[in-house]
Amino acid sequence: MVNSKVIREALVYYEEGNESRWIDAVGNNVVKRILAPGMASNDAAPYKPTSLITTVTETGAGSCTIVPSATAGEVLVLTTDDAEYEGLNVQLRGEAFKISTGKPFYFGIKCKISDATQSDLLVGMCQLKTDLLKTAAAHGVTAAAVEGLFFLKADAATTIKAKGYLVGVEVLTANAATVEDTAMHIYEIYYDGATVYWYLDGLLVTSLAASLPTEDLTPSINVRAGENAAKVLRIAWMKAIQIN
Amino acid sequence: MVNSKWIREALVFYDGDNQARWLDALGNNVVKYELETGTPVDDTTGDPTRFVTTVVEAGAGDSLTINAEAAGEKILITDAANEFDGVCLTLRGEAFKVTAGTPFYFGIKIKPSRTDADFLIGVGETLTAYLAAAAHTVIAAALEGAFFGVNTTAAVKALVYKDNALSSTADAATALTVTAAHIYEILWDGEYLNFYYDGTLVTQTKTTLPDGDLTPFLHVRNGSANVTTFTVSWMRCIQIN
Numbered sequence: 043m044v045n046s047k048v049i050r051e052a053l054v055y056y057e058e059g060n061e062s063r064w065i066d067a068v069g070n071n072v073v074k075r076i077l078a079p080g081m082a083s084n085d086a087a088p089y090k091p092t093s094l095i096t097t098v099t100e101t102g103a104g105s106c107t108i109v110p111s112a113t114a115g116e117v118l119v120l121t122t123d124d125a126e127y128e129g130l131n132v133q134l135r136g137e138a139f140k141i142s143t144g145k146p147f148y149f150g151i152k153c154k155i156s157d158a159t160q161s162d163l164l165v166g167m168c169q170l171k172t173d174l175l176k177t178a179a180a181h182g183v184t185a186a187a188v189e190g191l192f193f194l195k196a197d198a199a200t201t202i203k204a205k206g207y208l209v210g211v212e213v214l215t216a217n218a219a220t221v222e223d224t225a226m227h228i229y230e231i232y233y234d235g236a237t238v239y240w241y242l243d244g245l246l247v248t249s250l251a252a253s254l255p256t257e258d259l260t261p262s263i264n265v266r267a268g269e270n271a272a273k274v275l276r277i278a279w280m281k282a283i284q285i286n
Numbered sequence: 287m288v289n290s291k292w293i294r295e296a297l298v299f300y301d302g303d304n305q306a307r308w309l310d311a312l313g314n315n316v317v318k319y320e321l322e323t324g325t326p327v328d329d330t331t332g333d334p335t336r337f338v339t340t341v342v343e344a345g346a347g348d349s350l351t352i353n354a355e356a357a358g359e360k361i362l363i364t365d366a367a368n369e370f371d372g373v374c375l376t377l378r379g380e381a382f383k384v385t386a387g388t389p390f391y392f393g394i395k396i397k398p399s400r401t402d403a404d405f406l407i408g409v410g411e412t413l414t415a416y417l418a419a420a421a422h423t424v425i426a427a428a429l430e431g432a433f434f435g436v437n438t439t440a441a442v443k444a445l446v447y448k449d450n451a452l453s454s455t456a457d458a459a460t461a462l463t464v465t466a467a468h469i470y471e472i473l474w475d476g477e478y479l480n481f482y483y484d485g486t487l488v489t490q491t492k493t494t495l496p497d498g499d500l501t502p503f504l505h506v507r508n509g510s511a512n513v514t515t516f517t518v519s520w521m522r523c524i525q526i527n
Contacts, residue, residue: 092326136353
């Protein structure tokens with residue numbers, strides 16, 4: 043059931059039994075973006091949604107795509123091309139969110155990757171950067187200039203980790219769970235104004251109160267193939283809300 | 287704090303300290319628009335796709351509208367470097383109207399970078415330009431709506447136009463300041479058009495009101511041959527029909 047509470051004079055709706063899962067918020071100091079069905083897109087492949095900055099990596103024939111889902115309960119489907127490292131780096135335009143003392147925010151995404159092992163996946167809040175994950179030679183975070191708070195699953199591993207980066211340097215890594223490709227999972231990052239918490243399916247994974255990002259951030263996704271076969275990321279919902 | 291009340295069977299959320307500042311509304315009879323975080327833009331032109339965008343740039347350089355890359359801000363408009371260069375953004379469609387008994391709210395928080403800027407912001411009939419091409423005045427022809435306007439260093443005014451003619455004017459503030467964003471709001475309560483500057487009532491009028499269909503717009507320009515930026519933190523328009 044949905045409950046509500048007042049935070050910094052804004053009205054925040056949250057899930058009863060899980061106060062760190064924000065549903066929506068109303069207030070003059072609220073900055074938010076909730077992905078909605080029917081996102082407007084450009085006409086040609088990869089059909090980039092107009093409210094997202096989409097950077098495609100594809101070396102051969104074929105095409106990565108990012109399209110509104112044709113499945114009930116989902117909003118977006120990202121499909122990589124069929125060679126290793128091919129994929130999409132997707133970020134909400136602008137950088138409207140920031141770790142700022144006393145100004146809580148929430149990021150959440152419910153999604154499913156089609157291959158638990160042979161894929162790269164990053165979801166969370168990052169600074170704008172067209173290649174959050176490496177595009178050749180090795181799998182993992184492009185450390186240089188990456189700043190943010192996110193979940194990461196690297197190719198060849200099935201463990202998804204909570205990660206924190208500050209000015210290109212990893213400041214936190216913690217195993218969250220073993221990824222599976224048969225069900226949707228909910229990845230959430232909640233900042234209470236002092237400490238950042240990572241949650242997987244509603245369970246606390248880890249937290250971080252020092253060395254937090256100082257730059258402006260935006261909701262971010264990066265998905266890549268870990269082998270010569272296309273991978274699919276299905277997104278049921280994604281939202282980011284901050285009370286300034 | 288956020289409060290809520292019923293208006294014409296719709297649930298309206300408002301600022302608990304300011305009933306004229308509507309935050310959101312729910313209801314089958316609600317028409318609303320809020321400038322989005324991650325405002326969609328055309329992949330080729332870079333123009334916001336929900337707006338009719340008209341750019342004026344007389345010489346070299348570009349007048350641009352982009353998503354602001356700063357926390358808490360939505361869009362950043364940067365005019366090119368010549369006097370009268372600027373951008374006119376008009377929300378597509380004309381979904382709002384001054385109709386007796388069906389209130390609406392328009393609000394915007396905006397900050398210019400120079401005090402000698404021109405702007406006209408509010409709700410009006412769709413035009414590709416609200417300000418004259420080579421003079422610091424409004425284009426009266428075809429102008430209809432309720433808005434705030436300033437030309438160069440003059441005082442910011444609350445303005446009402448009907449059938450191409452000025453029907454109400456009042457000073458809203460002294461000349462523009464660039465040290466902080468200000469909030470400009472128009473509340474049609476179903477009987478009076480009320481204008482607010484930073485939450486303070488400036489003027490109200492109930493006669494010779496616009497009767498055309500209206501839409502939120504902002505037309506911002508340089509008042510001199512200097513680049514001016516305009517940062518919009520938020521903009522929304524809500525009507526209860």
